[in-house]
Amino acid sequence: MFVILLVLWLVFAGSLTVTNLILGVLVAGLITLLCTKFMGYSTKRFYGGLKKAPAIAAYLAELLKEIVKENFDVLRFIYRKGQPKPTLVHFRGEVQSDPLRVLVANSITLTPGTYTVRLEGDEYAVHALDEYFQVDIEYSAFFKMAQKVEES
């Protein structure tokens, strides 16, 4: 986390000078220290989670692909005659850990055409603009990729 905060600081500062670097190291170090002490953050766990990075990167690539694809699907519904048939679908998602469930729920919300209304345990309630968007949503790429992140 220290490295991420330092890079973030340098990006916001806009130039790599000695002053920026010293201030950045101080601020990033202080925040990391406070998070470790009061918010239960652990450096060991963070670096343990780094081995999931390739699977997460694959997930994000899939997310971008889905967003572009679904954008054009929603555009089709906007320029088509007549109203769509909205659907609220309840289903169980096969993801075990809470952070990944939230990640999948947010991904579903981020892709146009579907958004998560409720998430309790592994039960999702997803609103779809048309029946077309909710077909096989519980077997969509998001859940498969999230399972891969869990296994890695």
Place this chain on the structure above:
Amino acid sequence: MIRTILAVPFLLLAVFTFFSEVLGFYKFKYVMNRMHAAALGDTMGIGSVLIAVAILTGELVPILKLILVLVFMFLTGPVVTHLIAGAEVETHKNAGHEYKEVDRR
């Protein structure tokens, strides 16, 4: 010059997306459907504007900042959508008439 030529298609795509968003907003009849149209601008609209601006500036630090803008948009957007949808389902008594409910639990 070459940068402008590369960036203009993305700007046109963004304008088209935002136009479609507003059109969809008026076409669809109910809050929960209209939110789908609003998602267009949040994702592809903002995305293509940022790509166009990134091509136009062509420097490293501004591009990194633009990527951060996109990351924060993607992190905060779903939260608001989720809250509005949750409020609508909880408070609208006849919300069930506006959509078909499918239970696959």
